[in-house]
Amino acid sequence: MSDKDEKIIVGKISGVHGVNGWVKVFSETEPREGITKYNPWFLQHPNINAGRWREVKVDAGRPQAKTIIAKLEGYSDRDTAMQLVGARIAISPDQLKSLKQDEYYWRDLIGLRVVNQQGTELGVVESLFETGANDVLVVKEGTQERLIPWTLGHAVLEVDLEQGVILVDWDEDF
Numbered sequence: 001m002s003d004k005d006e007k008i009i010v011g012k013i014s015g016v017h018g019v020n021g022w023v024k025v026f027s028e029t030e031p032r033e034g035i036t037k038y039n040p041w042f043l044q045h046p047n048i049n050a051g052r053w054r055e056v057k058v059d060a061g062r063p064q065a066k067t068i069i070a071k072l073e074g075y076s077d078r079d080t081a082m083q084l085v086g087a088r089i090a091i092s093p094d095q096l097k098s099l100k101q102d103e104y105y106w107r108d109l110i111g112l113r114v115v116n117q118q119g120t121e122l123g124v125v126e127s128l129f130e131t132g133a134n135d136v137l138v139v140k141e142g143t144q145e146r147l148i149p150w151t152l153g154h155a156v157l158e159v160d161l162e163q164g165v166i167l168v169d170w171d172e173d174f
Contacts, residue, residue, distance in 0.1 A: 007044075007053060008092070008107065009088055010027065011088075012026050012042075013024070013086065015128070021072070021080060023071075023085075024067050025089065033068055036062060038058070042089070043056050045084065047086075047124040060147045088099075104159060108161060112164050114148070115165055117167065121141070122148075122168070134151050156169075
């Protein structure tokens with residue numbers, strides 16, 4: 001997939017809201033209402049357009065109780081909006097904001113090799129997850145899984161995106 005065609009999944013249409021074509025959105029952004037700031041969205045639904053991505057303009061979006069709702073261009077009633085339930089929502093990489101030094105999108109860390117100060121390869125970042133205190137790298141090597149706290153300057157010493165390596169202060173026996 002070329003960079004131009006690359007999509008970043010940010011949510012899913014989970015239902016409809018009201019009779020005027022609004023949809024309920026499950027957001028994977030942080031904060032969750034951040035999904036409404038992206039425009040346009042790219043929608044992919046297995047039953048529409050053979051599962052191809054299609055661009056849709058977001059007319060409005062806002063938090064509503066415990067969910068997010070959005071009004072999409074071209075969907076003015078409940079019946080047409082209902083066709084979108086289950087569609088994945090994506091954005092293009094150029095819609096992401098630029099980050100400060102030593103800030104990273106999780107998507108850029110996944111797949112990087114993790115090496116400790118002794119030069120031992122600990123594995124590859126498979127995913128990340130949040131805890132109350134800090135995020136955690138899930139590093140896998142074969143069947144072994146290591147959970148390394150994402151604490152820059154402590155457990156995580158250096159990130160080199162160009163080389164595809166994260167240098168950590170972490171014992172290989174942990």
